[in-house]
Amino acid sequence: MKCLAILGASGHGKVVADAAECSGWDTIRFFDDAWPALTSNGRWSVVGNSADFLDNLRSFDGVVVAIGDNRTRQRKLQELDAAGANIVSVIHPSATVSQYVKLGVGSVVFANAVINADTVVGPGAIINTGAVIEHDCCLDNCTHVSPNATLAGGVTLGELAWVGANACVRQLVTVGAGVVVGMGSVVIRDVDPEQTVVGSPARPL
Ligand SMILES: CC(=O)SCCNC(=O)CCNC(=O)[C@H](O)C(C)(C)COP(=O)(O)OP(=O)(O)OC[C@H]1O[C@@H](n2cnc3c(N)ncnc32)[C@H](O)[C@@H]1OP(=O)(O)O
Numbered sequence: 001m002k003c004l005a006i007l008g009a010s011g012h013g014k015v016v017a018d019a020a021e022c023s024g025w026d027t028i029r030f031f032d033d034a035w036p037a038l039t040s041n042g043r044w045s046v047v048g049n050s051a052d053f054l055d056n057l058r059s060f061d062g063v064v065v066a067i068g069d070n071r072t073r074q075r076k077l078q079e080l081d082a083a084g085a086n087i088v089s090v091i092h093p094s095a096t097v098s099q100y101v102k103l104g105v106g107s108v109v110f111a112n113a114v115i116n117a118d119t120v121v122g123p124g125a126i127i128n129t130g131a132v133i134e135h136d137c138c139l140d141n142c143t144h145v146s147p148n149a150t151l152a153g154g155v156t157l158g159e160l161a162w163v164g165a166n167a168c169v170r171q172l173v174t175v176g177a178g179v180v181v182g183m184g185s186v187v188i189r190d191v192d193p194e195q196t197v198v199g200s201p202a203r204p205l
Contacts, residue, residue: 009040019090032050110129141160145157152171179196
């Protein structure tokens with residue numbers, strides 16, 4: 001029996017749990033700071049808060065952080081790494097991840113996502129439902145590519161960048177660290193760090 005602990009009893013956490021079950025994890029336990037008021041996340045139990053999570057790391061075969069906010073997820077992953085946790089990635093069986101992709105630890109890849117050859121995905125990424133990451137892309141730590149977003153070939157995403165749902169990024173473009181690309185936006189040129197860009201073509205908000 002393989003048991004997975006998930007930090008973050010959110011909607012995103014449910015999708016991680018579902019993908020984990022589909023990919024061979026037998027038992028899922030959630031931890032969240034809303035516990036003990038919060039005792040379940042859908043069909044799964046919430047059994048403790050983040051302090052309990054750290055105290056019980058050895059009771060699980062793997063741990064994953066299911067927190068959508070990139071910066072918070074990065075901080076929690078750093079704490080877990082320092083505590084020697086067995087941080088794992090969760091990949092839905094319907095996702096297509098090329099054998100020539102390097103996928104960083106603690107990442108989640110959801111149903112129907114595609115990651116093509118020679119792309120490097122840093123640790124802690126969320127590659128959401130139906131997202132397409134084309135060949136030769138480079139995603140730094142703790143990025144999020146939302147549902148149905150597309151990164152064309154050779155795109156670079158800086159640390160903590162978030163590409164919104166249905167957005168797309170032109171080939172060879174660099175999206176800087178901490179950038180937010182609004183949903184449905186079309187990014188056709190490089191974006192400086194820490195900006196929010198929206199529209200087609202995408203411009204700073
Ligand atoms: C499974 C999941 O759910 S994964 C998560 C998927 N979610 C997403 O992809 C959401 C991504 N977030 C967005 O697109 C947000 O709208 C953001 C971050 C771009 C902006 O959010 P906020 O800072 O709250 O901006 P706010 O909603 O106040 O809008 C500010 C202005 O930008 C415009 N705007 C906001 N988002 C967009 C967008 N995606 N495209 C075009 N214009 C936009 C608004 O119309 C508004 O314009 P106005 O001032 O002329 O009225």
